[in-house]
Amino acid sequence: MSRQKIRYAVIGGGQISQQAFMPGIGQADNAELVALITGDAKKADALADQCGIQAHTYDDYETLLRSGDIDAVYVATPNFRHTSFVMAALDAGIHVLCEKPLATSVEECEKMIEAQRSSNAKLMTAYRLHCEPGSVDLFTRARRGDFGTLRAFSASFSQNVDERNSRGHNGYWGGPVPDMGAYPLNEARQLFAAEPIAVQAIGTQDPTRGFDFHDTVAVTLLFPENRTAQFTVSYATAAIETFSLIGTQATVHASPCFGFGPELELTYVVDTGEARQTYRFEPVDQFGGEVQYFSDCILNDRQPEPDGEEGLMDVRVLAAIEQALDTGRTIELEPRSRDRYVTSEQTQTLTPAAMPSEDQLVGVITQSA
Numbered sequence: 001m002s003r004q005k006i007r008y009a010v011i012g013g014g015q016i017s018q019q020a021f022m023p024g025i026g027q028a029d030n031a032e033l034v035a036l037i038t039g040d041a042k043k044a045d046a047l048a049d050q051c052g053i054q055a056h057t058y059d060d061y062e063t064l065l066r067s068g069d070i071d072a073v074y075v076a077t078p079n080f081r082h083t084s085f086v087m088a089a090l091d092a093g094i095h096v097l098c099e100k101p102l103a104t105s106v107e108e109c110e111k112m113i114e115a116q117r118s119s120n121a122k123l124m125t126a127y128r129l130h131c132e133p134g135s136v137d138l139f140t141r142a143r144r145g146d147f148g149t150l151r152a153f154s155a156s157f158s159q160n161v162d163e164r165n166s167r168g169h170n171g172y173w174g175g176p177v178p179d180m181g182a183y184p185l186n187e188a189r190q191l192f193a194a195e196p197i198a199v200q201a202i203g204t205q206d207p208t209r210g211f212d213f214h215d216t217v218a219v220t221l222l223f224p225e226n227r228t229a230q231f232t233v234s235y236a237t238a239a240i241e242t243f244s245l246i247g248t249q250a251t252v253h254a255s256p257c258f259g260f261g262p263e264l265e266l267t268y269v270v271d272t273g274e275a276r277q278t279y280r281f282e283p284v285d286q287f288g289g290e291v292q293y294f295s296d297c298i299l300n301d302r303q304p305e306p307d308g309e310e311g312l313m314d315v316r317v318l319a320a321i322e323q324a325l326d327t328g329r330t331i332e333l334e335p336r337s338r339d340r341y342v343t344s345e346q347t348q349t350l351t352p353a354a355m356p357s358e359d360q361l362v363g364v365i366t367q368s369a
């Protein structure tokens with residue numbers, strides 16, 4: 001491709017677009033923001049003006065895709081709307097960076113993967129931690145045996161979510177398991193470099209809150225070679241983000257470990273029983289980093305590592321967790337393997353952009369209650 005900067009349109013001007021993606025893309029030297037698709041006229045005016053970009057309505061999406069004005073889209077709508085935007089872009093030969101979870105069913109993910117294979121466009125699931133230095137470092141060390149044989153993973157990831165936000169009233173697939181559970185699930189899969197084979201889950205619902213799903217869920221996963229991963233996620237507690245990775249020679253305690261922001265230093269402590277060592281990583285622009293990586297893949301015709309299949313590997317587990325919650329039974333998963341996991345070449349170290357505060361966002365019901 002002769003063009004040196006990939007031209008992106010953002011689909012959906014919600015919290016993550018305004019707070020993280022739109023500032024972050026400015027840190028990448030091989031990408032630029034040129035358009036926004038929004039259903040909100042106020043956002044169209046304010047954000048187009050603020051960022052010097054075109055704004056269009058959802059009705060104009062097909063026209064924009066075929067206009068020659070964009071090379072790629074960043075899909076940041078609620079999860080249940082990802083598929084139609086992804087499919088239309090791939091059909092038009094436009095590259096797609098889609099927020100996690102990739103879709104709300106295995107079938108939708110398979111459709112996207114098929115559409116990507118029969119187009120010239122690339123598809124990346126927006127796993128920003130796959131380019132974040134601390135996460136990549138830990139994946140690499142865990143897999144090369146620095147902590148002995150890995151046996152167990154255990155995580156808590158919670159926040160207090162406003163029921164009025166889109167994720168607060170759209171059933172299981174807007175709820176804490178797909179939204180927040182995607183992080184510990186993906187972390188465990190990447191640390192173990194393996195895919196789970198069975199799932200159990202228990203959910204509870206706080207009667208004083210207005211969610212239409214289990215607001216707190218505890219999940220247990222069985223991986224091949226006698227490894228387990230557990231995580232608890234919630235929309236109805238104080239915020240926490242932490243995990244422990246237990247190996248035969250050392251335990252790793254990580255916190256913060258899933259978040260982002262200009263001040264956030266991902267940190268982990270390795271405890272061998274005889275010594276403890278802390279590893280703290282400078283904040284980077286995680287959104288700029290994932291855009292830099294994806295744009296580099298496009299410019300150099302390489303398939304991104306967190307591709308459609310990587311998104312599918314999480315979605316199939318999220319779907320099994322839903323089934324486990326509905327039935328109360330252990331759900332077995334077909335044994336699968338991936339031939340790619342995160343590698344150190346993916347690391348990106350862009351300086352963090354300033355992040356607008358929640359009250360500076362235009363027309364957003366923020367997720368925090």
Ligand SMILES: NC(=O)c1ccc[n+]([C@@H]2O[C@H](COP(=O)([O-])OP(=O)(O)OC[C@H]3O[C@@H](n4cnc5c(N)ncnc54)[C@H](OP(=O)(O)O)[C@@H]3O)[C@@H](O)[C@H]2O)c1
Nearest residue numbers: 012013014015016017038039040076077078079099100166
């Ligand atoms: N990578 C991360 O760290 C991270 C963090 C948070 C969220 N996410 C993901 O990013 C996506 C968006 O999350 P968000 O927090 O930005 O959500 P949000 O604040 O609710 O924004 C979603 C935006 O999508 C658009 N939209 C289109 N159809 C909609 C509908 N039927 N209902 C509501 N909104 C609709 C709206 O934009 P317009 O008004 O402009 O049309 C809305 O503002 C989700 O997939 C989520 O999982 C990722």
